[in-house]
Amino acid sequence: MANVSRPAELRVQTLEEGPGVTVLNVAGELDVSNAQNLESAVAAACEAHPAELLFDLRELRFMDSAGIAVLLGASRRVPSVRLRDPSAAVRRVLEMTGLAQVLPFAE
Amino acid sequence: MEPGEAAIADAAEVPSGEPDLESEERTDDDADLGAGGSFQETGSRSRWRLSRQALLTLALGLLITAAFSIAALELYNHNETRLLRLRARELSLVLRTAVPTLQTPLASGAELANATGGSPQKFRAFMDPLVGPRRQFTSVSLWPAEGRLFAPRVVVGAQPTLATLPAEARRLFAQARQSGQLVLTGLLPGPTPKLGYAFAVPSAHGGYVVYAENPLPASKRSKIAEGTGFEDLDYALYLGRSRRRSDLLVGNISHFPITGRQASTVVPFGRGAFTLVVTPARSLGGTFFENLPWLIAIVGVLVSMTAAALTERIIRRRADAERLAVVLDRVASENRQMYTQQRGIAQTLQHALLPEALPEIPGLSISASYVPAAAGIDVGGDWYDIVPCGGDSALLLIGDVSGHGLRAATTMASLRHAALAYAAVDPSPSSVLSKLSNFVNSSAPDYFATMLCMRLDVAEHRVSVASAGHLPPLLLADDQARLLEFEPDVAIGVTRDWQYHETEVSIPPRATLVAYTDGLVERRGESLDAGLERLCRVASAGPQRLEELVAGLARDLPAEEHDDDTAIVGIQWRT
Numbered sequence: 001m002a003n004v005s006r007p008a009e010l011r012v013q014t015l016e017e018g019p020g021v022t023v024l025n026v027a028g029e030l031d032v033s034n035a036q037n038l039e040s041a042v043a044a045a046c047e048a049h050p051a052e053l054l055f056d057l058r059e060l061r062f063m064d065s066a067g068i069a070v071l072l073g074a075s076r077r078v079p080s081v082r083l084r085d086p087s088a089a090v091r092r093v094l095e096m097t098g099l100a101q102v103l104p105f106a107e
Numbered sequence: 108m109e110p111g112e113a114a115i116a117d118a119a120e121v122p123s124g125e126p127d128l129e130s131e132e133r134t135d136d137d138a139d140l141g142a143g144g145s146f147q148e149t150g151s152r153s154r155w156r157l158s159r160q161a162l163l164t165l166a167l168g169l170l171i172t173a174a175f176s177i178a179a180l181e182l183y184n185h186n187e188t189r190l191l192r193l194r195a196r197e198l199s200l201v202l203r204t205a206v207p208t209l210q211t212p213l214a215s216g217a218e219l220a221n222a223t224g225g226s227p228q229k230f231r232a233f234m235d236p237l238v239g240p241r242r243q244f245t246s247v248s249l250w251p252a253e254g255r256l257f258a259p260r261v262v263v264g265a266q267p268t269l270a271t272l273p274a275e276a277r278r279l280f281a282q283a284r285q286s287g288q289l290v291l292t293g294l295l296p297g298p299t300p301k302l303g304y305a306f307a308v309p310s311a312h313g314g315y316v317v318y319a320e321n322p323l324p325a326s327k328r329s330k331i332a333e334g335t336g337f338e339d340l341d342y343a344l345y346l347g348r349s350r351r352r353s354d355l356l357v358g359n360i361s362h363f364p365i366t367g368r369q370a371s372t373v374v375p376f377g378r379g380a381f382t383l384v385v386t387p388a389r390s391l392g393g394t395f396f397e398n399l400p401w402l403i404a405i406v407g408v409l410v411s412m413t414a415a416a417l418t419e420r421i422i423r424r425r426a427d428a429e430r431l432a433v434v435l436d437r438v439a440s441e442n443r444q445m446y447t448q449q450r451g452i453a454q455t456l457q458h459a460l461l462p463e464a465l466p467e468i469p470g471l472s473i474s475a476s477y478v479p480a481a482a483g484i485d486v487g488g489d490w491y492d493i494v495p496c497g498g499d500s501a502l503l504l505i506g507d508v509s510g511h512g513l514r515a516a517t518t519m520a521s522l523r524h525a526a527l528a529y530a531a532v533d534p535s536p537s538s539v540l541s542k543l544s545n546f547v548n549s550s551a552p553d554y555f556a557t558m559l560c561m562r563l564d565v566a567e568h569r570v571s572v573a574s575a576g577h578l579p580p581l582l583l584a585d586d587q588a589r590l591l592e593f594e595p596d597v598a599i600g601v602t603r604d605w606q607y608h609e610t611e612v613s614i615p616p617r618a619t620l621v622a623y624t625d626g627l628v629e630r631r632g633e634s635l636d637a638g639l640e641r642l643c644r645v646a647s648a649g650p651q652r653l654e655e656l657v658a659g660l661a662r663d664l665p666a667e668e669h670d671d672d673t674a675i676v677g678i679q680w681r682t
Contacts, residue, residue, distance in 0.1 A: 031631050032511075032671060064629045064671075065557070069509035072555050072601055089634035096635065097557055097576035098597040 010034040011059075012041040020051035023084075027059035030067035038067065042074045053078040054106055058085040063093055071103060082106040161419035168411025172404055180400040183392065187368060190391040191340075195370040198337055199383050202344075202374045210289040210377065212237050213247075213306035213317040220249050220315040221308055227261040238264035244319040250276070252284055252307055252314045259318070267320050268295045269303055280316045282378060283307035289377030294346060294354070299323065302346070302356065304377070323357055330359045339389055345382040348373055360386065460520050465493055468501045470565040472679040474654045476661035478626065480511075480672050487672025488515035488556070489624045490523050496534040499565040504530070504539075505676055506558035506577070506599075507624040518554050522546070522599070526558075536560035536573035540607040544575065544599045555600035559622055568614040568680065573607045575599045578625055578639070581646055583656075584618035588647035590639060591620075619653060619679045621646060621660070626673030630666045653679040 013025040022045045030038060045053060053074050057063075075081040084106045086094060094100045157165070216234055223229045227249075234247045248259035248267045257276040259267060269276050275292065283290045283305040292303035299322040307316040331337045343358035343365065345351070350371070352363060371384040390397040458477070465473045475491055488508025495501050504526050508519045522543065529542045539560050559577040561570050572580070572591060576598030579590040593610035614620065628638030645663060649656045657677040665673050 029632055031629075033631075062632055062634070064631075065507065065509055065625050068598075069555060072509075072598070075601075089636070093635050096578060096595060098574070098595040099576060099601070102597050102601050 010037055012038055014041055014045055017054065021054060022048065022050040022052070023054045023056055025056045025059070029062040030060060030070075031062065031064040032066035035066035035070050038070045039073065042070060042077075046074075046077050050078060052080040052082065054082050054084055056084045057087065057090055060090055061087060063090045065097070068093070068097055068099060071099070075103060157415065157419050158422045160422055161415045164418045165411050165415035168414050169408065172407025172411060175407060176400045176404040179403050183396050183400060184368075186392050186396065187387065187390065188370070191368060191370045191385060191387055194337070194340055194391065195372045195383060195385045198340065198342065198385060199372045199374040201335075201337075202381065202383065203376070206289060206377055208243070209304055209319070210306060212243065213289065213304065213319055214308065216247065216249065216317040217306055217308040217315055220317065221310045225249065225251070225260055225315055230261045231263055234263040244321055246320040248318050250280065250316045250318055252280060252316050260315070265320070267303065267318060268297050268301050269318060269320070279303075279305050279318075280307060283316055284309055284314075286378045291346070291377060291379040294323075294356070295320070328359055328361075329357045339387060339391055340385045341388045342386075343384045345384070346379070348380055348382055350382055350384065354382075356381070358384075360384070456516060460516065460523070461490060462492060466495050466501070468493070468495055468563075468565065468678075469499055470681050471501070471563070472653045472681060473677070474657040475674070475676045476657050478661050478665050478673040478675075480626075487511055487626075488519040488554075489626070489672045489674040490519050491622070491674050491676045492523060492527060493676070493678075494527060494530055494534075496530070496562070500534075501563045501565070502530050502534050502536070502539075503561040503563060503620075503622060503676060503678065504558065505622045505624065505674060506556050506575075507674075508556040509554055509598075515554065518556070522556055522558075526560075534562060535609070536562050536571055537607040537609045540573050540575050540596070540599065541605065544597075544601075544605045544607070545603055546599075555598045557598045557625075561620070561622065563620075563678065565680065568616065568618075570612050570614060570620065571609045572612060573609045575607065576601075578623065578628065581621040581623075581642060582612075582614070582618060583621065583646050584615040586647055588643040590643070614680060616682055617680055619656065619677060621657070621675065621677045623660075623676070624672070624674045626671035627660065627664050627675060629671065653677050 010026070010028040010030055013027075015023045015025065017023045024038075024041055024045060026038060042053070055071065055074075071081065071083070082104050083094070086105070091100075094103065212234070216230060219233055220226070220230055230249050237243045238245065238247050244264065246265040246267050247263045248270075249261040250257065250259050257270075257273045257280070259270055269279070269292065272295070275295075279290055279292055284307045287307070287309065290305050292305070295301040295303060301320050301322045303318060303320045305316055305318045308314055331340065331342065341358075341360045343360045343363075344356045345354045346356050347354055365384055365386060367386060369384055369386045371382060374381045374383055461477055462475075465475060473493060475493075477489070480487060488510065489506070491503070491505040493501055493503050504523075506519070506522060506526075508515045508522065525546050526539055526543055529539045533539070537560075540558060543556075543558065556575070557577040558575040559572065559580065560574075561572045561580070563570050572593060574593065574595040576595055579593065579595075582589055582591055591610075591612055593612075594608075596607045597605055623642075628635065628642050630638055642660070642664060646656065646660065649659050657675055660677075661673070661675055665671075
């Protein structure tokens with residue numbers, strides 16, 4: 001009734017990778033129906049005050065503006081936010097919204 | 108608004124009533140749970156009145172209990188009767204063994220008398236040890252079997268009562284001689300009732316009869332001695348085959364006629380017989396079996412009551428659950444109603460924030476459409492504006508604040524008005540966006556907005572476009588659709604002091620530009636490029652007239668279950 005569409009499938013896994021670096025492995029589809037889940041994961045990761053938040057987007061097939069908002073929100077809270085291995089579709093979204101210029105890719 | 112308020116007030120009552128449903132201490136207050144009158148009936152039900160099912164359970168349980176109890180009682184009675192018969196037979200066997208102990212000394216005495224010609228000395232010497240208090244007989248006498256005078260020849264012990272009853276003696280002795288068995292007198296009258304036995308040995312010269320007497324207990328009452336194994340019986344022993352009171356010899360039954368469970372048996376005794384009647388002094392089969400029917404009854408009644416109580420509890424629970432379901436149903440429908448109302452309010456607000464009418468710009472046709480999300484009460488943050496900038500130029504602004512809800516809508520409103528103000532100062536797209544990027548960054552830190560700002564030079568067929576992370580507009584010319592190509596800058600609100608750049612694009616005659624927000628092209632599980640391609644395809648095949656084109660895009664493109672708002676603005680050069 002409320003949101004007619006069922007939530008898209010999204011999996012978020014949080015890992016520690018080296019001192020001060022937290023990796024969020026985001027897989028599936030990220031859109032307005034489930035962006036809240038990623039936001040919660042980001043909030044939880046931020047509690048440890050990491051120096052860097054690394055979003056691993058290798059398995060993320062789709063992202064919409066709600067997902068971008070989460071990434072931008074993270075960049076405001078953590079000194080360094082980088083994106084790793086976005087798929088072509090996600091990379092395109094990042095480029096079209098000019099975000100590639102502010103959220104650097106980690107190679 | 109009034110129905111809405113009523114609905115809220117109603118719904119607010121429900122949580123306070125809910126815990127009552129779970130609690131055992133339910134009272135008639137339950138009726139207050141629902142404001143509807145339909146709950147009054149069930150709510151006023153007494154807590155002790157059982158439902159039909161519970162009553163049925165109770166009745167069935169009691170019926171089964173009664174059946175088992177009666178069966179146990181029948182079994183017990185049957186068993187007791189059978190045991191009593193067995194005991195009576197055993198006792199009669201014991202009594203029968205008394206015959207030889209009486210007969211043997213009398214028979215021996217008779218033989219002795221015959222052999223010694225009725226010698227009184229020999230007879231007395233033989234009988235003396237058997238006669239006296241606490242011995243076998245109180246009186247033994249030797250009588251000639253024939254003769255006119257019936258009188259004892261020798262008497263050992265007490266004078267026999269029979270000596271005073273010649274007729275009785277004659278009858279008895281005749282019987283004794285004929286039968287050759289122990290014969291019994293009737294009850295002999297006297298201060299203490301007595302019983303006599305006679306035995307005769309037939310011989311050629313008439314022979315002798317030995318007669319013995321024993322008194323009965325004066326009260327005719329005598330208990331069975333302890334240790335005999337018959338303590339569990341009460342008995343009455345009658346002379347002969349009768350059960351007349353007058354024939355009662357001895358017993359320990361005090362109430363006559365004998366009632367209740369009893370067994371009688373006839374004990375042959377020499378020539379005569381006794382009748383033995385026994386009743387149980389206590390349960391023969393044991394107290395457990397005696398009490399078993401009651402045990403079954405008590406346990407059965409308890410089990411039945413428990414089952415009835417459980418049934419009642421289950422039924423009440425179910426009734427409660429059904430009532431709760433009704434309440435929840437109503438709350439849900441009220442919520443739906445409220446939700447629809449709120450959604451209506453939100454959409455009204457959204458529309459209030461959009462331009463009421465598009466301005467007239469010479470040389471341009473303009474059409475815009477706003478498609479709210481298919482569901483959800485959250486309003487989006489999409490907006491657009493077209494502002495004449497003097498001469499034959501205008502500024503087109505379209506933007507999308509991230510997120511939904513009132514915050515997004517109010518952020519959109521402030522962005523929109525700020526943009527209009529900045530545009531009034533300097534209608535250059537890059538200048539407007541640069542100023543806005545500082546504005547949002549300082550005012551709404553958790554939001555960002557994509558925005559497209561285009562300055563339209565109508566006469567010169569040229570646009571200057573600056574993009575803050577917004578999707579590129581569509582250019583439709585000569586049935587060819589393509590997206591304007593330029594490098595977008597970052598969305599507004601991402602970073603401060605960003606210098607936005609402009610790109611100049613020439614517009615062919617009669618070309619159409621369509622600016623839109625992402626709801627038009629984004630579909631879940633689909634790449635952005637696929638959505639953009641679909642837009643180009645649909646637009647190039649769409650109708651020529653701008654209004655129809657925009658309406659067609661608004662109708663066909665947003666995903667069926669889109670949860671994002673969509674704004675579309677189309678402008679068409681008339682020349």
